[in-house]
Amino acid sequence: EVQLVESGGGLVKPGGSLRLSCAPSGFVFSSYSFNWVRQAPGKGLEWVSLISTYSVYIKYADPLKGRFTISRDDAKNSLYLQMNNLRAEDTAVYYCVRGGYCTTSNCYSSPWSSFDIWGQGTMVTVSA
Amino acid sequence: EIVMTQSPSTLSVSPGERATLSCRASQSVSSNLAWYQQKPGQPPRLLIYAASTRATGFPARFSATGSGTEFTLTISSLQSEDFAVYYCQQYNNWPRTFGQGTKLEGK
Numbered sequence: 001e002v003q004l005v006e007s008g009g010g011l012v013k014p015g016g017s018l019r020l021s022c023a024p025s026g027f028v029f030s031s032y033s034f035n036w037v038r039q040a041p042g043k044g045l046e047w048v049s050l051i052s053t054y055s056v057y058i059k060y061a062d063p064l065k066g067r068f069t070i071s072r073d074d075a076k077n078s079l080y081l082q083m084n085n086l087r088a089e090d091t092a093v094y095y096c097v098r099g100g101y102c103t104t105s106n107c108y109s110s111p112w113s114s115f116d117i118w119g120q121g122t123m124v125t126v127s128a
Numbered sequence: 129e130i131v132m133t134q135s136p137s138t139l140s141v142s143p144g145e146r147a148t149l150s151c152r153a154s155q156s157v158s159s160n161l162a163w164y165q166q167k168p169g170q171p172p173r174l175l176i177y178a179a180s181t182r183a184t185g186f187p188a189r190f191s192a193t194g195s196g197t198e199f200t201l202t203i204s205s206l207q208s209e210d211f212a213v214y215y216c217q218q219y220n221n222w223p224r225t226f227g228q229g230t231k232l233e234g235k
Contacts (some may be wrong), residue, residue, distance in 0.1 A: 002167075006215050045172065045226065047224040050224070093211055104184075113219065114162035114174055114178070115174060116174045118173065120171055
């Protein structure tokens with residue numbers, strides 16, 4: 001089964017740090033681009049960051065540049081999001097999301113792909 | 129940043145009726161437009177990509193059209209399981225941006 005499982009969320013004080021991880025299964029991790037998308041409680045979706053295959057492309061939402069760092073370890077089949085200097089407004093469910101799409105015969109991925117597989121999300125709460 | 133605007137914010141429709149959801153981009157996104165369905169307590173699920181291609185697992189009652197700045201998602205005969213929040217998203221420019229969502233609820 002194709003799936004993504006996030007971990008690493010929790011309660012952190014303002015100014016603190018967290019490292020989220022994402023573990024894929026059911027497909028070849030190294031062949032795909034990945035994103036982090038967050039959703040504050042009761043709110044809409046906000047794209048956070050993208051990392052392409054071989055880490056050629058790394059992109060961030062402008063307000064998060066300098067505080068968040070996306071990375072991947074293809075040898076460990078893992079995606080990460082390092083979050084520093086956290087603020088109350090970073091409180092959200094963070095989703096690990098594969099960039100790609102699948103037809104009946106094949107799957108494709110690029111930095112310019114829709115988001116076809118979403119994890120269940122991990123909750124990050126920033127509060128004193 | 130491209131702003132995605134969805135309308136209406138809430139749509140009340142009876143089962144069996146047609147629902148039409150709109151999404152407008154502040155500048156052209158070509159056909160790099162996706163629709164997602166999100167039910168309570170669940171992550172979003174890719175519904176449409178490339179503006180009009182249905183993703184695996186969704187029935188033919190879901191269809192979508194558009195290119196450039198104007199896009200439409202149509203559900204031809206609503207079933208109870210279709211009541212959810214629908215988001216459009218452009219993946220043509222950085223940053224990737226989502227619309228604010230349309231909540232499709234039963235009348």
